[in-house]
Amino acid sequence: MTDHPPRLFADAAAIVRVGQGLLACTLPRAEWTHEAHLGATTWLARERPDIDLDAELPGIIRRYNESVGGVNDDCQGYHDTITRVFLHGVRAHVADRPAGEPLEACVNALLLSARGKRDWPLRFYSPERLFSVAARRGFVEPDLRPLG
Structure with a gap:
């Protein structure tokens, strides 16, 4: 996986636009x-308590993928385990941040952290397990170490 610097958000409005555009x-x-995935998820976690992310995020992402011509199947589109691992990371990150922190500061700090790296789930999963059809279809437990 190529490692390159994350594209940071200039302001909260850019993050809100992504989140609202997803919905x-x-x-x-x-x-x-x-970056948009993590920005939107952070916005949803912080600002949209009316949305039950555990229950609704999979459908939100699947619906969005289909709306832009994507396919959600065994090889592409929505990936349940990756989504749920990053949702776990977003929630942990938000819990660690100061109350009242501006949204863009929170999201940009996440993007610059270990939890915000594209390969972060591979700290917990072997590639074979993470990229399996079973992991795409539903959540599978980590095989390297617990999410914690």
Whole structure:
């Protein structure tokens, strides 16, 4: 996996736009980046308590993928285990941050942290397990070490 510096958000409005675009299925596909995933999820976790992320995030992402011409199958699109691992990381990150911190500071700190790296789930999973069809279809427990 290529490691390059994350694209940071200039302000909270940019993050809110991504989150709202995800929910409304209006975000251009090219903008649905790793950073956008984490920004939108952080915004949802912090600002949208009306959305039960454990129950609703999979459908939100699947619906968005399909709205931009994507396919959710055994090889592409929504990946349940990766989504749930990063949701766990987002929640832990938000819990560690100061109350009242600006959204962009929180998201950018996440993107610059270990939890924000694209390969972070591989600290807990072997590639074979993480990239399996079973892990894409539903959550599978880590095989290297617990999420903690």
